[in-house]
Amino acid sequence: MLSSPRISHRIDDNIFIIELCDTDNLNSLTFDDFLFIATLLELSNQNPSVNFTVIQSSGKFFSAGGKFTSVLELAPKTTDEINKNEKEEENNELRKLYTLIGSVATPNVYVTNAFVKHTKPIICSLNGPAIGLSACLVCLCDIVYSMNDSVYLLFPFSSLGFVAEVGSSVTLYDKLGINSTNEHLFFSTKIPFNELNGKIIVKNYNFNNDKINHIEQTKLFNNKVLTDLKLKSKYLSLDSLSEMKKLLSFETNNKLRQAQSLETNSTLPFWINGEPFKRFKELQQKKRRHKL
Amino acid sequence: MKTSQQKISYEVEPPFFIIRFESPETLNAMTYDDYIYVTTLLELSSDNPDCYFTVLESSGRFFSSGADFNSIPPNIIDKNGINPNLDPKVIQKWLENFLCKNQYITQSFIRHDKILVACLNGPAIGLSAAIVLLCDLVYAMNIEETYLQFPFSTLGLSNEGSVSWTLPNKLGRNKSFEKLLFAQKVHGYEIQGSVLLESHINYHQLEIDYNNDKEKIVETFNKLMIQELKQKSKNIFLPTVLKMKALLKDESLVSQLELINTKEVNSGLKFWVNGIPQGRFQKLKNMKKAARKNKNKL
Numbered sequence: 001m002l003s004s005p006r007i008s009h010r011i012d013d014n015i016f017i018i019e020l021c022d023t024d025n026l027n028s029l030t031f032d033d034f035l036f037i038a039t040l041l042e043l044s045n046q047n048p049s050v051n052f053t054v055i056q057s058s059g060k061f062f063s064a065g066g067k068f069t070s071v072l073e074l075a076p077k078t079t080d081e082i083n084k085n086e087k088e089e090e091n092n093e094l095r096k097l098y099t100l101i102g103s104v105a106t107p108n109v110y111v112t113n114a115f116v117k118h119t120k121p122i123i124c125s126l127n128g129p130a131i132g133l134s135a136c137l138v139c140l141c142d143i144v145y146s147m148n149d150s151v152y153l154l155f156p157f158s159s160l161g162f163v164a165e166v167g168s169s170v171t172l173y174d175k176l177g178i179n180s181t182n183e184h185l186f187f188s189t190k191i192p193f194n195e196l197n198g199k200i201i202v203k204n205y206n207f208n209n210d211k212i213n214h215i216e217q218t219k220l221f222n223n224k225v226l227t228d229l230k231l232k233s234k235y236l237s238l239d240s241l242s243e244m245k246k247l248l249s250f251e252t253n254n255k256l257r258q259a260q261s262l263e264t265n266s267t268l269p270f271w272i273n274g275e276p277f278k279r280f281k282e283l284q285q286k287k288r289r290h291k292l
Numbered sequence: 293m294k295t296s297q298q299k300i301s302y303e304v305e306p307p308f309f310i311i312r313f314e315s316p317e318t319l320n321a322m323t324y325d326d327y328i329y330v331t332t333l334l335e336l337s338s339d340n341p342d343c344y345f346t347v348l349e350s351s352g353r354f355f356s357s358g359a360d361f362n363s364i365p366p367n368i369i370d371k372n373g374i375n376p377n378l379d380p381k382v383i384q385k386w387l388e389n390f391l392c393k394n395q396y397i398t399q400s401f402i403r404h405d406k407i408l409v410a411c412l413n414g415p416a417i418g419l420s421a422a423i424v425l426l427c428d429l430v431y432a433m434n435i436e437e438t439y440l441q442f443p444f445s446t447l448g449l450s451n452e453g454s455v456s457w458t459l460p461n462k463l464g465r466n467k468s469f470e471k472l473l474f475a476q477k478v479h480g481y482e483i484q485g486s487v488l489l490e491s492h493i494n495y496h497q498l499e500i501d502y503n504n505d506k507e508k509i510v511e512t513f514n515k516l517m518i519q520e521l522k523q524k525s526k527n528i529f530l531p532t533v534l535k536m537k538a539l540l541k542d543e544s545l546v547s548q549l550e551l552i553n554t555k556e557v558n559s560g561l562k563f564w565v566n567g568i569p570q571g572r573f574q575k576l577k578n579m580k581k582a583a584r585k586n587k588n589k590l
Contacts, residue, residue, distance in 0.1 A: 121473055142469040175465055198482075202470040232474045237448030237568055241473050243559045244445065247456035247552065248468065 002036045009040050013230060014051040014238070016044035016120075019222075023059030023215060027134070030070035034107045034133060038114035045118050051238045052229060053118065055141060056125040056222045060214040062151070065132025068284040074103050075277040100271050107133055108264040112167045115140040116253045119242045125225045126151050126201065127218040136166035139175065139200065142245065146201045147221040148208050149193040153200075159188040160283075161275035163267045170255045175200050293362075296329035302336070307344040307530055308518060309337035309406065316352020316507070322420060323363030324393040331400035338405055344530045345521065347409045348427070349514045353506060355410075358418025358443075361577050365389055367567045376565050386564040394419070395557045398453045401426040402549045407533055411517045412488070413510045415439045415477075422453020425462060425487065426549075428537060432488045433513045434495040435480035440487075443475040447576075448568035450560040457552045462486050491520055 006022035006029060018040050020027040029037075037055075044053045057063060076096050115122065115137075124141035128151055135153040138144060155172075157164055164172075164185055172181040176191070176199055184191050197204060207221045233241075270276060299315040299322075311333050313320040322330075337346040350356060365385070376382045401408065401423055408427040414437060416424045421440040424430055432438040442459075444451055451472060459468040463483060471478050480488060493516050495509075502508040525533075563569055 143466050199464050200466055202466050236445045240445040240450055243450040244472055247451045247556055
């Protein structure tokens with residue numbers, strides 16, 4: 001079984017809770033972490049006593065997205081490291097391709113699919129901004145509650161040199177509409193609360209107490225979402241829920257299955273070409289700043 | 293008990309075919325027979341070349357409160373201890389009483405070729421609310437008091453009336469999950485613009501004019517609505533609207549709605565076979581009875 005110091009999980013009544021708990025690093029995640037989230041979803045899916053899956057976080061950010069170091073580990077070796085022998089170079093090229101396909105397909109195929117095949121309603125407690133692949137996860141959730149109006153989503157794919165990934169080409173279009181999606185994906189612009197409200201965010205909890213620090217406030221918010229959820233589902237016939245989810249999702253799920261292949265194959269050439277690595281490196285060395 | 297013909301009237305007033313729910317004393321609750329009677333009226337409208345619009349109107353406080361509890365047949369008491377899932381008699385009973393009827397009713401609204409207009413005088417619940425979402429034009433008398441509610445999860449049912457397609461498309465996906473999973477009201481202001489269209493009728497003026505007499509207000513609203521529609525369609529070439537509907541609701545969209553309709557009734561069937569909604573409807577009936585008793589005591 002995989003594990004990660006940045007993600008914890010527990011079961012409370014009939015709720016399976018996945019929590020991002022690396023407050024210090026704004027909950028940025030490695031590729032393995034995304035894989036771990038997918039296996040947790042599977043764990044929740046297989047547990048017959050679970051009716052809801054909740055994804056929550058801690059501290060100020062929901063998640064700042066992929067870790068730079070984790071991305072740069074995938075970067076191809078520099079030229080002087082490459083053996084000059086031609087045959088070996090060919091092998092190197094092949095190995096490079098294998099690694100890239102593996103790491104690009106993991107989130108795009110495996111993680112997206114874990115959401116697609118999940119039979120229980122997935123609820124996201126959005127305590128703060130979510131960026132990149134983490135923002136994609138937020139969009140794959142069925143219901144999103146926000147802590148306050150300082151949350152936003154950001155998909156900086158065009159500024160990092162690749163394309164829409166992890167279902168975002170489907171989910172954003174479905175939820176925000178085509179024109180708004182075009183704007184935010186093309187130009188890597190922040191999607192502020194007021195654009196998300198009503199479309200992705202179902203309810204804003206308005207936790208805005210300046211006297212309480214972020215960590216405590218997020219804890220209060222997470223607990224409130226869980227108590228509300230228990231209260232709301234008390235008189236429901238819970239067997240209806242997964243059946244409803246099936247009916248509501250089958251069309252979108254088909255689109256998401258299609259997107260798994262389309263997104264992987266569209267983004268792969270960009271990673272092979274190496275532009276994202278260059279840009280991630282510049283970000284890491286603070287040569288490039290994302291305009292927030 | 294009133295017959296369907298007593299509860300539902302119709303009027304041919306070209307270019308309108310008007311169907312009116314006239315059982316305000318039960319908040320226009322509908323039995324499956326009533327809904328099926330409405331589908332026969334849709335047929336009439338469809339076959340009448342002078343009619344271009346099929347208008348649904350109602351009376352009293354509610355547009356329609358959905359399924360009539362009293363029309364739901366009781367559970368077959370299982371004496372032999374056979375699992376109802378494996379009992380052909382039980383399955384057949386609910387195929388007849390739920391699946392066939394529900395699918396047929398929804399299908400009639402999906403396939404109706406005239407412009408479907410709903411004039412909401414108040415809230416709509418359950419299958420009736422799903423039908424409102426299948427209408428092409430929807431107007432509300434008073435947005436503040438109007439809501440749609442789909443209490444399928446409290447009743448132990450699944451989605452009905454192709455609402456799995458219509459609600460996400462009209463209200464957004466995440467919000468639809470919240471509203472359907474937790475059986476919450478979809479308030480008028482949440483669907484203003486996306487479902488409820490603007491009309492020139494001033495509800496508060498009507499309230500003053502008729503001294504809060506709800507019956508008169510609704511009557512006038514229905515009249516004014518028809519007048520307004522008449523005014524709007526005065527200068528248009530009517531056959532165009534039907535062609536436009538055929539384009540806006542093209543074959544692929546209709547097929548999607550039909551597919552979801554089939555999926556919905558099949559997913560609901562096993563709940564009926566297992567007796568879950570019947571038990572929950574019975575509980576509601578008892579609660580209503582108890583409430584009435586308490587009222588009488590006071």
